[in-house]
Structure formats: C-alpha cells, structure tokens
Amino acid sequence: MILSQLPTLGTGLGFRQPFKSDLFLNRQQVDFLEIVAEHYLDSPWHKQQELELLAAHFPIIPHAINLSLGSAEGLDVDYLRKLAALVKQLNPPWWSEHICFTQAGGVDIGHLSPLPYTQEAVEVVCRNIAEVRRWIDMPFIVENITYMVTLPGAEMTEAQFLAEIVERADCGLLLDVTNLHTNAVNHGYNIDDFLNQLPLERIVQLHFVGGHWHDGVLIDSHSQSTPVEVWQLMDKVVAQVPVKGIVLERDENLPLFSELVGELQQAREIGRSHQRWG
Numbered sequence: 001m002i003l004s005q006l007p008t009l010g011t012g013l014g015f016r017q018p019f020k021s022d023l024f025l026n027r028q029q030v031d032f033l034e035i036v037a038e039h040y041l042d043s044p045w046h047k048q049q050e051l052e053l054l055a056a057h058f059p060i061i062p063h064a065i066n067l068s069l070g071s072a073e074g075l076d077v078d079y080l081r082k083l084a085a086l087v088k089q090l091n092p093p094w095w096s097e098h099i100c101f102t103q104a105g106g107v108d109i110g111h112l113s114p115l116p117y118t119q120e121a122v123e124v125v126c127r128n129i130a131e132v133r134r135w136i137d138m139p140f141i142v143e144n145i146t147y148m149v150t151l152p153g154a155e156m157t158e159a160q161f162l163a164e165i166v167e168r169a170d171c172g173l174l175l176d177v178t179n180l181h182t183n184a185v186n187h188g189y190n191i192d193d194f195l196n197q198l199p200l201e202r203i204v205q206l207h208f209v210g211g212h213w214h215d216g217v218l219i220d221s222h223s224q225s226t227p228v229e230v231w232q233l234m235d236k237v238v239a240q241v242p243v244k245g246i247v248l249e250r251d252e253n254l255p256l257f258s259e260l261v262g263e264l265q266q267a268r269e270i271g272r273s274h275q276r277w278g
C-alpha cells in the first residue's frame with residue numbers, strides 16, 4: 001500500500017448524533033467526518049438517510065470497532081459482509097479498525113481488549129487482515145488501544161508488536177495520541193522510546209481527545225477537553241510524520257460545539273505549522 005499517495009483530509013470530527021445540527025451550522029470548520037461503522041450496520045432507514053446526508057457534505061472515514069482482528073478463531077463472516085458493503089458504499093480514501101479483540105469463543109466481550117505481545121498474536125492479526133482484504137480492497141489503517149492490564153508472556157514491546165503487524169500486513173497506522181499518552185502514564189513507559197520503535201512513515205491518521213482521572217489512573221473516557229500533554233505529543237508526531245488527517249473523538253460529556261470547533265482549529269494549526277496542509 002502506498003500510503004504517501006493517500007489524499008490529505010485535514011482536521012475531522014468523530015460524528016455523534018447529538019451535535020448533528022451544530023455540525024451543519026459549522027460545516028466550514030470540519031474538513032471531514034469519521035463515523036463508527038457499527039452505527040450503520042443493520043441500521044434503520046433513518047440512519048441510512050443520515051449517512052447519505054453526511055456523505056453528501058463531508059468526506060467520510062468509516063471506523064470499525066467490532067471486527068476483532070485479534071480473534072484466533074478468525075473473523076465473523078456475516079459481520080464482515082455487512083462491513084464490506086458499508087465501506088464500499090462510502091468508497092473512502094481509507095478506513096480503520098483497532099489492534100485488539102472484542103470476540104472470543106463466540107462471546108462478545110463488549111470492549112476493546114488487548115492482545116499478548118507475541119509472535120503468535122502477530123500471526124493471528126495478520127491472517128485476519130489478509131481475510132479482511134479479500135472482502136474490502138481499500139487502504140486499511142489500524143489503531144493502538146488503551147489497556148488497563150498488560151497480558152503476561154510478552155515477547156516484544158507494545159510498539160514492536162504494532163510495528164510488526166503493520167509491516168507484515170502492509171497497513172497504515174492510526175496513532176491515537178491520547179491512547180499513547182494514557183498508556184504511557186498508566187504503565188510508566190517512555191513515549192520517545194515507543195515512537196522510536198514505530199515505522200512512523202506508516203502513520204496516516206491521528207485520534208485525540210481527553211480522558212479523566214480516577215483513583216490515580218487515567219481513564220480513556222473520551223469525556224474531557226484535550227490536555228496539554230496530548231497537544232504537545234500531537235505536535236511532536238505531526239512534526240515527524242506527514243499525517244493525512246487528525247480526528248477529535250469526543251463521546252461523553254459533550255461540550256458546546258464551539259469548544260469542539262476550537263479543538264479542531266488547534267489541531268489544524270499544528271498541521272499547518274508543520275506544512276501538513278495549507
């Protein structure tokens with residue numbers, strides 16, 4: 001996959017239904033949208049209409065959460081068929097999923113769960129990505145998640161694990177800088193060491209948002225404005241990487257839309273200051 005040839009989208013917003021009218025009133029402030037794919041699979045007619053309306057006004061990046069790329073038993077073909085139809089309908093410049101598992105032994109775990117950092121897990125993910133490609137032949141990028149526990153038996157670091165997957169599967173990376181900051185804080189690792197182990201040229205898109213503190217642990221709740229440490233990390237990454245898009249993914253405790261627009265503007269300025277876009 002030739003990532004450098006992907007189009008530059010700029011600064012985008014994870015679409016959430018509650019701010020739909022504000023979004024259309026502030027259309028010029030949002031370069032593109034990311035949608036959660038699962039919101040439009042098996043969805044009622046009004047959701048399909050919503051998607052058509054969004055797609056008529058914004059470039060759309062589908063972001064899947066339930067593909068479960070780390071499932072050793074393979075992928076749910078029924079789900080994959082529906083996801084493939086959605087991605088084809090939208091015909092995006094790229095689409096994304098997480099490096100994690102959400103299904104095990106036919107049970108839906110309900111959240112993005114970390115994989116052990118082993119060769120075996122790398123092979124499972126790469127095999128599943130190869131299967132995904134048989135259904136969806138479009139540029140694919142994969143995201144780093146947050147995790148509360150590190151699984152035992154690691155044969156490599158988290159960054160080496162991500163690097164090995166994207167190199168072997170020939171994917172782009174969706175680097176969630178908030179997830180990186182959150183993991184670095186909670187697990188006490190050094191962000192520069194992490195970045196040094198990644199093939200930075202594979203980073204296509206970033207995610208950012210703020211979380212909250214609970215009993216000394218930073219929770220990835222997508223519920224707060226973006227903290228200064230994440231802005232600094234975004235600046236550091238964008239300085240080194242020709243990112244094509246940066247997406248704010250606020251889910252909870254939604255503020256006034258003007259606050260979201262302000263954060264998009266700040267991310268846009270970071271991209272501009274490193275000549276990632278005009």
Ligand SMILES: [Fe+2]
Nearest residue numbers: 143176207249
């Ligand atoms: Fe994310």
